Amino acid sequence: xxxxCRREASGGRRTLGRIEERSTGWxxxxxxxxxxxxxxxxxxxxxWTVTPSTADLLARVRAxxxxxxxxxxxxxxxxxxxxxxxxATEDQNFYHDNGVDVGALARAAxxxxxxxxxxxxxxxxxxxxxxxxxxxxxxxxxxxRWEDIVLALKISAHLSRAQILAAYASExxxxxxxxxxxxxxxxxxxxxxxxxxxxxxxMLAGLPQAPSLYDPLVHPVLARARRAEVLALMVSQxxxxxxxxxxASRAPVAG
Numbered sequence: 001x002x003x004x005c006r007r008e009a010s011g012g013r014r015t016l017g018r019i020e021e022r023s024t025g026w027x028x029x030x031x032x033x034x035x036x037x038x039x040x041x042x043x044x045x046x047x048w049t050v051t052p053s054t055a056d057l058l059a060r061v062r063a064x065x066x067x068x069x070x071x072x073x074x075x076x077x078x079x080x081x082x083x084x085x086x087x088a089t090e091d092q093n094f095y096h097d098n099g100v101d102v103g104a105l106a107r108a109a110x111x112x113x114x115x116x117x118x119x120x121x122x123x124x125x126x127x128x129x130x131x132x133x134x135x136x137x138x139x140x141x142x143x144x145r146w147e148d149i150v151l152a153l154k155i156s157a158h159l160s161r162a163q164i165l166a167a168y169a170s171e172x173x174x175x176x177x178x179x180x181x182x183x184x185x186x187x188x189x190x191x192x193x194x195x196x197x198x199x200x201x202x203m204l205a206g207l208p209q210a211p212s213l214y215d216p217l218v219h220p221v222l223a224r225a226r227r228a229e230v231l232a233l234m235v236s237q238x239x240x241x242x243x244x245x246x247x248a249s250r251a252p253v254a255g
Contacts, residue, residue: 047150048125049215052134053243054154057167058134061185064171068179071169073193074114075162080126083165084239085205089230091125092237095161099126125150129168174204175211188216188254198244199251202230217253 065072087094093101101124123131125144130151135144155164174184181204185193196204206226207214216223231245240248 007160010090012081024044047146051147051150051154053149054130054134055157055158057133059162061167062170064133065180068171068177069181069182070170070180071178071179073159073166073182075166077193078162078166078181079194079196079201080167082169082193082196082201082204083228084200085163085234086125086169088233088237088239089205090128090208094125094165097124097126098154099124099151099164123148124152125168126155126164128172129164130155132171132173133167172208173211174207175215190255197248197251198231198240199227199248202234202248203253206230220253224249227253 004153009202021105062072064070064113091097091101094191127148130148134151135148159167169181173179176184177189178184180189181238184204184207185191185200189196203216203223203226206223206229211218214223214226228249231240233244233246234240235242236240
C-alpha cells in the first residue's frame with residue numbers, strides 16, 4: 001500500500017477511535033444517572049411498604065385533640081386569613097407541591113452540608129403534619145427525614161389540600177400547653193377562631209417555629225417581632241397589602 005494510503009487509513013482509524021472514546025465517555029453519565037433513578041425508585045417502593053399507612057391520619061388527629069381537650073377543625077372551619085398566614089410562613093408552595101418541596105429540601109441539605117449540622121429540614125406543612133402524628137416530632141436522623149418525605153407523599157395521595165391544612169391547624173403545638181389553632185385562639189385572644197383578626201392570624205402562624213420562644217404571653221417583644229416577619233411574608237406573596245400589614249403590626253400581640 002502506498003505511504004499516503006497507509007497514512008490516511010491510519011488517520012481514519014485514529015479518528016474513529018477518538019469518536020468511539022468520546023461516545024463511550026458520554027454514555028457513562030447517562031447510564032449512571034439512569035441507574036441512580038432506578039435505585040431511588042426501588043428504595044421509594046420499599047419505603048412505601050415499610051412506613052405506616054396514613055389512612056388513619058384524621059382519626060389520629062382527633063385522638064391527639066381529645067387527649068389535649070382541643071377541638072378538631074373541619075376544612076371549612078379554618079379562617080381564610082389563617083390559612084394564608086400559615087402557607088406564607090411555613091410552606092409557600094403548599095398548593096402546588098405533592099407534600100414535598102424538592103427545592104426547599106435541596107437548599108436545606110446544602111445548608112446543612114456547608115455548616116456541618118442538621119439545622120434545616122426544608123419541611124412542608126404536610127411533612128410537619130406527618131412528623132407530629134406519626135414520628136413524635138423532631139427526630140432529625142436521616143431515616144426519619146426520609147420517612148417523613150414518604151409519609152407526606154402518602155398523605156397527599158388521599159387527602160385534599162384543605163383537609164391537610166385543617167388537620168395541621170387542629171393538632172400543631174402552639175405553646176402555653178395549647179394544641180391546635182382553635183384552643184390557642186381562646187388562650188391568647190379570648191375569642192373563637194372564626195373571629196380572629198389579621199394580626200391574630202399572623203401571631204398564630206408564627207408560633208410553630210418556636211412556640212415557647214414566641215409565646216405572646218411570656219415573650220411579647222419576641223412575639224411582636226415574629227408576627228412582623230409573618231406579615232412581611234404575607235405582603236411579599238400578595239396575600240395582603242403593605243397598609244394592612246402596617247395596621248396589623250400595631251395591634252396587641254395578645255389579650
